[in-house]
Amino acid sequence: xxxxxxxxxxxxxxxxxxxxxxxxxxxxxxxxxxxxxxxxxxxxxxxxxxxxxxxxxxxxxxxxxxxxxxxxxxxxxxxxxxxxxxxxxxxxxxxxxxxxxxxxxxxxxxxxxxxxxxxxxxxxxxxxxxxxxxxxxxxxxxxxxxxxxxxxxxxxxxxxxxxxxxxxxxxxxxxxxxxxxxxxxxxxxxxxxxxxxxxxxxxxxxxxxxxxxxxxxxxxxxxxxxxxxxxxxxxxxxxxxxxxxxxxxxxxxxxxxxxxxxxxxxxxxxxxxxxxxxxxxxxxxxxxxxxxxxxxxxxxxxxxxxxxxxxxxxxxxxxxxxxxxxxxxxxxxxxxxxxxxxxxxxxxxxxxxxxxxxxxxxxxxxxxxxxxxxxxxxxxxxxxxxxxxxxxxxxxxxxxxxxxxxxxxxxxxxxxxxxxxxxxxxxxxxxxxxxxxxxxxxxxxxxxxxxxxxxxxxxxxxxxxxxxxxxxxxxxxxxxxxxxxxxxxxxxxxxxxxxxxxxxxxxxx
Amino acid sequence: xxxxxxxxxxxxxxxxxxxxxxxxxxxxxxxxxxxxxxxxxxxxxxxxxxxxxxxxxxxxxxxxxxxxxxxxxxxxxxxxxxxxxxxxxxxxxxxxxxx
Numbered sequence: 001x002x003x004x005x006x007x008x009x010x011x012x013x014x015x016x017x018x019x020x021x022x023x024x025x026x027x028x029x030x031x032x033x034x035x036x037x038x039x040x041x042x043x044x045x046x047x048x049x050x051x052x053x054x055x056x057x058x059x060x061x062x063x064x065x066x067x068x069x070x071x072x073x074x075x076x077x078x079x080x081x082x083x084x085x086x087x088x089x090x091x092x093x094x095x096x097x098x099x100x101x102x103x104x105x106x107x108x109x110x111x112x113x114x115x116x117x118x119x120x121x122x123x124x125x126x127x128x129x130x131x132x133x134x135x136x137x138x139x140x141x142x143x144x145x146x147x148x149x150x151x152x153x154x155x156x157x158x159x160x161x162x163x164x165x166x167x168x169x170x171x172x173x174x175x176x177x178x179x180x181x182x183x184x185x186x187x188x189x190x191x192x193x194x195x196x197x198x199x200x201x202x203x204x205x206x207x208x209x210x211x212x213x214x215x216x217x218x219x220x221x222x223x224x225x226x227x228x229x230x231x232x233x234x235x236x237x238x239x240x241x242x243x244x245x246x247x248x249x250x251x252x253x254x255x256x257x258x259x260x261x262x263x264x265x266x267x268x269x270x271x272x273x274x275x276x277x278x279x280x281x282x283x284x285x286x287x288x289x290x291x292x293x294x295x296x297x298x299x300x301x302x303x304x305x306x307x308x309x310x311x312x313x314x315x316x317x318x319x320x321x322x323x324x325x326x327x328x329x330x331x332x333x334x335x336x337x338x339x340x341x342x343x344x345x346x347x348x349x350x351x352x353x354x355x356x357x358x359x360x361x362x363x364x365x366x367x368x369x370x371x372x373x374x375x376x377x378x379x380x381x382x383x384x385x386x387x388x389x390x391x392x393x394x395x396x397x398x399x400x401x402x403x404x405x406x407x408x409x410x411x412x413x414x415x416x417x418x419x420x421x422x423x424x425x426x427x428x429x430x431x432x433x434x435x436x437x438x439x440x441x442x443x444x445x446x447x448x449x450x451x452x453x454x455x456x457x458x459x460x461x462x463x464x465x466x467x468x469x470x471x472x473x474x475x476x477x478x479x480x481x482x483x484x485x486x487x488x489x490x491x492x493x494x495x496x497x498x499x500x501x502x503x504x505x506x507x508x509x
Numbered sequence: 510x511x512x513x514x515x516x517x518x519x520x521x522x523x524x525x526x527x528x529x530x531x532x533x534x535x536x537x538x539x540x541x542x543x544x545x546x547x548x549x550x551x552x553x554x555x556x557x558x559x560x561x562x563x564x565x566x567x568x569x570x571x572x573x574x575x576x577x578x579x580x581x582x583x584x585x586x587x588x589x590x591x592x593x594x595x596x597x598x599x600x601x602x603x604x605x606x607x608x
Contacts, residue, residue: 143580156594159587163587163603171546174543185566188557189563
C-alpha cells in the first residue's frame, strides 16, 4: 500500500476565509429552524465577522510574505489590509442591516449568510495570486451580490436592480475571463508572478512576437472588466440603477467591497505583475479612465434628485480619483489609493446608512430617497443630520476630515508624476481638484436641505436603533480620526507598497 | 490545425456573444449570448493549454463551466421572480429606473 501524500497546508493562512465560510453555513442551517426569526442569525454573523477579523489580525502579526496552496493565495499585508477593510465594511453593513431588515420583506438569515459569503469571496480575490483564484473570488462574491441585490423579491425595483447587475456583471466577467485566457495563452501560466517573468521575456523580444500582442490584448480586456467592477466611465452605466434599486445596506457593502478588491487586483496587475514592462500602455489607459470617471461622475451627480443615485454617481467620481492614484503607479500613488479607500469606505457606509434610515418602506418598495425628504432633518434628528453633514463634507474633501487628507495624498502623487514631466498627470491633478470643487455643489445641497429648508408638513422623527446608530457614529468618528491623525494608517499604507514590490522581487530573484 | 484557427473560432464566438448581449432584448437570449462568450473563453483556454502542453488551462475550463452553472441558477431565478411580477422578458420593458 502506497501512502497517499497530502501537501502541507497551513490552514491558519486561510483562517479568515474559512471562518466566514463556516459561519455562513451555520447561519444557513439556522435559517432552516424556527430560530431564524430570532436574533440568532444576526449574533452569529457578528461573531463570525469578529472571529474572521481576529484571525486576520493574527496573520498580520506573522511574517510579511506568506503564501498558501502553492502560492495561489498570498496573504501579504496588502491583501490583509484590503481584507480588513472588507471585513470592517461587512461588520458596519450588518449593523445597518438589522433594523432595515425588520421593515423590509426579506429573509434575514439568508441575507446574512449571503453577505458573509460575499465577504468571503472578496477576501479570496484580495489575496489571490493566480488568475484562476482571481476569477473564483470574483464569482463567489458577485453571485452572492446578485442575489442580495434582489433579495426583496416582492419589489420590482430591487429585482430590476438584480437583473441589471446580473446581466452586466456576467457580461463583464466574460471580458475578464477572455483577458485571462489571453494572458494565459501568451505566458503559459496562470500564476501572476510566472506571468510577470514570461511577460518580460516576451516584450524583450524573446519568443513569438504575436504572443506579445496577445498579452497586450489580454491585459486590455482584463482592465476593461475590472473597470466595470470598480464603476469607471465608460463602464459605469449599471451603477446608478443597481445602487438605487438594491436594498440600501447591500448597496453600501457592494460599493465598498467590490470596488476595494477590484482596485487591489488592478494594483497587483499593473504595478506588480506588468509593472515595468507595459508602463506606457496601461498608464495612459488608466489615466483616460480616471479623467472620464471624474468628469462624468461629478457632472451627472449635480443634477440628481435622488440621494442614492447621487451617491452612485459620486462613487463613479471617486473611482476616478482612486484611478488617478493607481495610474500614478508610484509608491506615493499606491499608498494614497489605499489610504483614500479607508476614508471612502467610512463615508460610503455612513452615507448609505443614513439614507436607509431616512427612507420609509411601502408595499411597492422603499420610498423617500428624494432630496426633499431631508428637509428639516436637523430639527427632528440633530445627531443624524450632523453625521450626514460629516459624510458629505468628507466626500467633498473638507479639512479636517479623512476625505481631504486622502485627496491631498492622491493629488500629491499625481502632481509628483506631473512635475517629473508626465503631462497627463498635470491635467489629471488640475481637473481632479477643479471637479472636487464642483462636487461641493451637490454634497452641500444635502446639508443645506437638512439645515435650512423647511419641510412640507410635519417631519416625522426617524427612529434609530442602537446598533444602527453605533455603526453611523463609528463611521463619522473614524473620519475625524483619519483626518486628524492620518499618520498611523498612512505609514501602514506606505509599507504596503513595499510589500507589493517585494513580492515581485522575491519571485523574480 | 494551427493554434490560430482555434483562437479565430473563439474570437468569432466571443464577438457573436457580445453582439447578442448588446442587440437582443429578451433576457434569455441575452443570457445565452453571455454563455456563448464564456464558451468562447473555454475554447481559447483549451487551445492555449494544448499549445503550451500544460493542464492549467484545461482545469480552468472546468472552473468556468461550474461557475457558469452557478450563475445560470441565480440568473434564471431572478428572471422567474421578475416574470411573476411583470409578465415580461423584454429588457426594454423592465425600466422603472432608466437604464
